[in-house]
Amino acid sequence: MPKGVGVSAGIGVGPVRRMAEPIPEPDAAGQLRGDAGSEKTRVAEAVKAVSADLKARADKARGLGRDEAAEVLEAQVLMASDPGLVDGSAAKLAAGTSAERAVFETFGTFRDMLAAAGGYMAGRVTDLDDIRDRVIAVLTGQPVPGIPESDEPFVLVAEDLAPADTAGIDADTVEAIVTVQGGPTSHTAILARTMGIPAVVAMEEADALAEGTPVLVDGTTGEVVAEPSDEDVAKARTLEAKRAEAAKAATGPAATADGERISVLANIGGPADVENAVKNGAEGVGLYRTEFLFLDRADKPSYAEQVKAYKAVADAFPGQKVVVRTLDAGADKPLPFVSTEEEPNPALGVRGLRLAFKHPELLDEQLRALAEVQSESTADLWAMAPMVADMRDTEYFVDKAREAGLKTNGIMIEVPSAALTAGHLAKVADFFSIGTNDLTQYAYASDRQVGALARYQSPWQPGVLRLIGAAADGAGAEDKVCGVCGEAAADPILACVLVGLGVKSLSMSAPAIPMVKAALALHTVEQCREAADAVLGAVSAEEAKDIARAHLPRLEELGL
Numbered sequence: 001m002p003k004g005v006g007v008s009a010g011i012g013v014g015p016v017r018r019m020a021e022p023i024p025e026p027d028a029a030g031q032l033r034g035d036a037g038s039e040k041t042r043v044a045e046a047v048k049a050v051s052a053d054l055k056a057r058a059d060k061a062r063g064l065g066r067d068e069a070a071e072v073l074e075a076q077v078l079m080a081s082d083p084g085l086v087d088g089s090a091a092k093l094a095a096g097t098s099a100e101r102a103v104f105e106t107f108g109t110f111r112d113m114l115a116a117a118g119g120y121m122a123g124r125v126t127d128l129d130d131i132r133d134r135v136i137a138v139l140t141g142q143p144v145p146g147i148p149e150s151d152e153p154f155v156l157v158a159e160d161l162a163p164a165d166t167a168g169i170d171a172d173t174v175e176a177i178v179t180v181q182g183g184p185t186s187h188t189a190i191l192a193r194t195m196g197i198p199a200v201v202a203m204e205e206a207d208a209l210a211e212g213t214p215v216l217v218d219g220t221t222g223e224v225v226a227e228p229s230d231e232d233v234a235k236a237r238t239l240e241a242k243r244a245e246a247a248k249a250a251t252g253p254a255a256t257a258d259g260e261r262i263s264v265l266a267n268i269g270g271p272a273d274v275e276n277a278v279k280n281g282a283e284g285v286g287l288y289r290t291e292f293l294f295l296d297r298a299d300k301p302s303y304a305e306q307v308k309a310y311k312a313v314a315d316a317f318p319g320q321k322v323v324v325r326t327l328d329a330g331a332d333k334p335l336p337f338v339s340t341e342e343e344p345n346p347a348l349g350v351r352g353l354r355l356a357f358k359h360p361e362l363l364d365e366q367l368r369a370l371a372e373v374q375s376e377s378t379a380d381l382w383a384m385a386p387m388v389a390d391m392r393d394t395e396y397f398v399d400k401a402r403e404a405g406l407k408t409n410g411i412m413i414e415v416p417s418a419a420l421t422a423g424h425l426a427k428v429a430d431f432f433s434i435g436t437n438d439l440t441q442y443a444y445a446s447d448r449q450v451g452a453l454a455r456y457q458s459p460w461q462p463g464v465l466r467l468i469g470a471a472a473d474g475a476g477a478e479d480k481v482c483g484v485c486g487e488a489a490a491d492p493i494l495a496c497v498l499v500g501l502g503v504k505s506l507s508m509s510a511p512a513i514p515m516v517k518a519a520l521a522l523h524t525v526e527q528c529r530e531a532a533d534a535v536l537g538a539v540s541a542e543e544a545k546d547i548a549r550a551h552l553p554r555l556e557e558l559g560l
Contacts (some may be wrong), residue, residue, distance in 0.1 A: 004178065004203025005454050007189035009515070010197040011240040011372040012176025013233055016213045017154040019165070020145055022387050023133040030098030035287040036434070039099045040090040046138040048104075051080040051129060051145075067272040070129075072187055079124075080131050085110070089278060100136045107132035126187075130162030147174070155215050157206050161188045171195050176217035178224055180206045183454050184437070184487050192219075193509050200224055202454035221560070242559035247514035253283060254506075254517045256499065263321065263505035264517055267485060270314035276510040281517065284320035284380075286433065286507020287485035288313055290366070291328045300337045300362070305367040314379035322379045323433060323485070323507070326366055326397075327411065328386040330355045338362070352387025352412075353397055360400075367404035374406060382408040384433055387413045394428045413482075414438035418475035419467040422474025433507070436486025440464050459488035460541035465501070469536065472502030483507060492519035492560060497548050499525065500532030515558065 032039060058073035088106035093099065097531035111128055130145070137144045145154065147165055153175045158165075160181035169177075174197055182188045182201030192199035198219030207213060209226060216228040216236055220243070225232055254264035266287030270293065277285070293301050293309055301309075313467040314322050329335050330351025338359055342350040357362035367383065374381040388411040401409035412430035414418050419439065421433065436459045441447065443463050448458035459465075468484070475482035483505035488494050490512035496519055498506065506516060531551035538544035550557060 004200040004206070004222045004224065004290070005182075005184060005185050005458075006199075007186075007201050008177075008192035008197060009220045009243070009512070010176070010196065010198035011227070012155055012174075012217040012219070013236070014154045014175040014214070015151070016157050016209045016211055017148045017150055018211055019156070019158040020143055020162075021267075023136050023142060024107055024327050026098065026100040026104050026136065026140075028101065030101040032093060032096045032098055036090070036093040039093050039102075040086065042139065043089045043093070043099050043103060043135070044086045046135045047086055049138055050134040051077055054080060054131075067269070067494035072191070075295075075333060076127050076131060079128060082110075101141045103135050108137075110556070123424070126160060126162055126173065155217055155491045157209050157517065159207075160186075169195065169197065171197055176200070176215075178203055178206045178209070178215075178217060180204060181452075183457050190509075193511060202452075211439065215291065216325075239559035242430065242557070243515065246518040246558045250517035250521065251281060254520055255522050256525050256528065257522055258526075260499075260525045262499055262520055263483070264520075265321065265323070265483075265485075265505060265507040266510045266513065266515055267507050268313065268510075271309060271316075273510070274313055274316040277302055277513075278316065280510040280513040282317075282510060282513055284317050285313060285322040285324075286483055286489075286505060288322065288324040289328065290325060290543070294327055294329055294335060298336050300335070303365055303369055303457045306366060307372050310373045311369055311377060314373050314377040314381060318378040321382060321505075323382040323384060323410075323483075324370055326353070326383060326432075327355065327362060328352050330387075346440075353385040353393055354387055356385075356400075357396075363400060364404070367401055367406060371405040380408075381406070382410060382431065384410040384412055384431070386412045386435070387415065387438075388412060388415050389425055390421065390426075391428065394425045398428050398430070403559065410480075412485075413467075413471045414442070414486075414517075415471060416443050416467055419471040422471040423477055424474075426474045426480045427476035429480065431481040432471055432483065433505075434468055434471055434482065434484045434503070436464065436468070436484060437486035439467060439486065442529060443467060453509040453542070458541040459486065459491070459494060460544045462536065462538050462540070462544055464488075464542065465497070465532075465535060468498065468503070469501045469532070476502050481505060490516065492516050492558065493545065493548055493552065493555060494517055495533050496523050496528045496552050497535055498531070500528035519552075519560070520560055522557060524553055527552060 054077045055074050058070045061070040066295055068318050089102040092102035111125055133145050149496040153173055155176045156174050157178045160179050176198040177192055178202045179188055198217050200217055200222050214227055216225040216232055263283055265284045266282035267287040268285055269279055269289045370383055383401050383406050388394055396409055398409045408430045410429045412435050413432050414435035440457055440459055446453035446454040481504045484498050484503050485507040487505040490508035492515045495506050495516045531548050534547050534551050535544045538547055
């Protein structure tokens with residue numbers, strides 16, 4: 001049975017509909033038609049039309065409450081607005097190249113720059129390719145790439161999806177999404193979860209699914225069944241109903257079956273995400289990604305703008321924990337208002353807290369803004385720094401935060417060295433929060449944007465679980481809280497294992513909260529510990545998950 005990586009829970013059944021054929025590469029020998037000046041105007045108008053279309057899609061996404069989708073599209077609008085794209089094309093037009101080929105080659109130069117940057121920027125290559133193809137389609141009169149039209153619900157199958165495509169999906173028509181590329185943290189995964197559409201990514205066999213073939217997609221397990229029987233569909237629907245009933249019943253504070261309280265919190269990107277977090281039962285915020293306030297803009301947010309954004313979230317959770325991650329940007333998430341040197345490997349460069357060493361004013365102003373919010377709000381505000389590697393990093397951040405007047409100051413554990421030396425770092429940091437996405441990426445030397453490396457990117461990898469256990473042990477020895485705020489926390493089965501490893505709080509995308517609460521409520525702390533101890537003996541991610549299932553007997557009640 002074909003299987004990919006399930007990234008958005010739920011069951012989807014329907015015929016396969018594939019994305020339109022990609023725009024072919026323009027002829028390399030294509031010659032200029034007309035004069036260079038008029039063709040430059042035509043290119044500029046095409047780019048402007050594509051930018052306007054993307055802006056309209058972003059506005060529509062905002063109107064539907066799809067703020068994450070809108071942010072991605074708005075980033076594309078900024079990319080399309082770069083004057084270098086038109087100017088670069090003009091130079092090639094002057095050399096006698098056709099308009100469509102000039103656009104292709106100019107975008108290719110920008111594409112190579114992004115791909116070489118690695119990390120976050122490499123992940124934007126798909127976004128740039130989408131803009132390029134849309135511009136070429138306008139210039140040549142070809143159909144613009146996009147979601148296929150259908151009078152009936154269908155399962156969308158594609159090599160990968162561009163942000164503009166995903167954001168334009170009608171959740172009432174698209175039963176599920178299956179892609180060949182992508183990973184747990186790709187745009188497709190994030191936006192599918194936001195829209196509540198079942199999704200499976202990194203499934204190589206998806207290329208073999210013919211147009212019109214009936215398929216059953218399980219976004220929880222990653223299984224895709226071609227030409228399912230009525231019995232297959234009935235069984236899947238029964239499981240789906242069981243999961244929905246379990247999630248509906250999971251209300252109130254999260255706790256294990258024997259009454260051990262576990263904080264179940266939400267990951268958010270800003271005030272717009274608060275409503276969904278509250279609706280799904282979040283007991284606070286475990287990760288406030290403040291970088292969304294800084295990225296994709298020409299100048300930094302003002303002090304007043306920062307205070308307003310942080311206070312809006314804090315006020316929504318009176319008396320509850322709100323953990324704010326300071327600016328997580330740098331060479332792989334460049335800021336136009338901060339000068340940085342070109343780096344051969346930005347994922348290992350000046351990013352996260354390291355940016356503050358060169359530009360301390362950014363961190364100082366952010367900490368002052370958080371301190372003002374702390375003084376005016378009843379929320380329990382915690383601050384933490386990303387990309388911390390050693391004691392010097394830890395002391396630097398904690399000292400600065402305390403000088404600003406912040407009471408509770410911790411660090412992200414996403415660099416393996418921090419997990420391995422957690423016992424020392426816990427003497428200084430007030431708490432840990434493990435970012436499993438980056439921890440997995442660094443532990444297994446696998447770029448999390450590359451679908452071909454999906455098997456390395458699983459948080460079930462034994463090496464990652466051992467690092468999590470080391471961090472939790474280090475925190476526990478100093479009576480400090482250790483939480484998890486990566487995508488691992490959103491897996492109900494893995495959540496139980498994390499608790500068994502000593503994790504005290506779990507933060508995740510809002511829709512995942514009910515099922516995590518339900519899984520915890522069915523198992524005692526001792527069962528979680530037994531599962532964790534057994535899992536640490538696994539030699540693969542697949543074996544680790546199987547072992548966990550065997551030690552958590554009531555998962556079946558949840559349809560898991």
